[in-house]
Amino acid sequence: MGRRGLDGDAVVAAAVRVADRDGFEALTLAAVAAEVGVRVPSLYHHVDGLPALRARLRRFALEQLGERLRSATAGRAGREAVAGLVHVLYEFGAAHPGLLAATVAAPDDAHGRAAGEVVVGVAFEVLSGYGLDGDALVHATRVLRAAIHGFAALDAAGGFARPEAVERSLEALVTVLDGGVRALAAEAAAAA
Numbered sequence: 001m002g003r004r005g006l007d008g009d010a011v012v013a014a015a016v017r018v019a020d021r022d023g024f025e026a027l028t029l030a031a032v033a034a035e036v037g038v039r040v041p042s043l044y045h046h047v048d049g050l051p052a053l054r055a056r057l058r059r060f061a062l063e064q065l066g067e068r069l070r071s072a073t074a075g076r077a078g079r080e081a082v083a084g085l086v087h088v089l090y091e092f093g094a095a096h097p098g099l100l101a102a103t104v105a106a107p108d109d110a111h112g113r114a115a116g117e118v119v120v121g122v123a124f125e126v127l128s129g130y131g132l133d134g135d136a137l138v139h140a141t142r143v144l145r146a147a148i149h150g151f152a153a154l155d156a157a158g159g160f161a162r163p164e165a166v167e168r169s170l171e172a173l174v175t176v177l178d179g180g181v182r183a184l185a186a187e188a189a190a191a192a
Contacts, residue, residue, distance in 0.1 A: 008046045015057050019098025059112040061099035065092055066118035073126055079178040081126040086148050086174050093152030130181050136188040140181055
């Protein structure tokens with residue numbers, strides 16, 4: 001029941017489909033095996049079990065997100081850069097809810113941590129443009145991540161049932177985050 005051409009990348013691609021369709025927490029080796037048309041033992045030629053597959057999926061998600069965030073914020077600053085972060089995370093979550101969920105927990109492997117550092121580095125770069133550094137930069141990054149991720153996750157789960165356009169709410173989120181980061185920067189500057 002094996003399948004020619006099955007490799008690690010094909011297993012990860014199948015895991016992406018399963019996670020996006022069924023949810024990251026529902027990801028199992030049996031579901032991935034069914035997705036690619038093999039039996040579970042055949043997957044062990046390509047991944048070292050479910051924890052390893054989840055780690056690869058998390059790294060893949062962070063790599064994809066990091067590339068998109070870099071592209072969306074390159075050459076931008078202030079509100080425009082924050083809007084780039086917001087829109088990329090929102091669109092990523094809409095297209096890949098399972099991958100977005102995979103980014104919640106911090107990676108526990110070196111490759112995953114490196115991919116996560118790229119994502120955090122983009123946020124640090126954007127927020128340091130407001131004059132934030134040190135602890136204030138970390139706190140602002142956490143707030144930004146929580147707000148954007150929460151918005152994207154709520155929308156992906158159908159949490160915005162009212163008829164008003166979600167895009168308008170997304171722009172309101174950009175305004176609130178930009179204003180909040182400016183207030184944090186002013187507070188940090190006053191305390192220095």
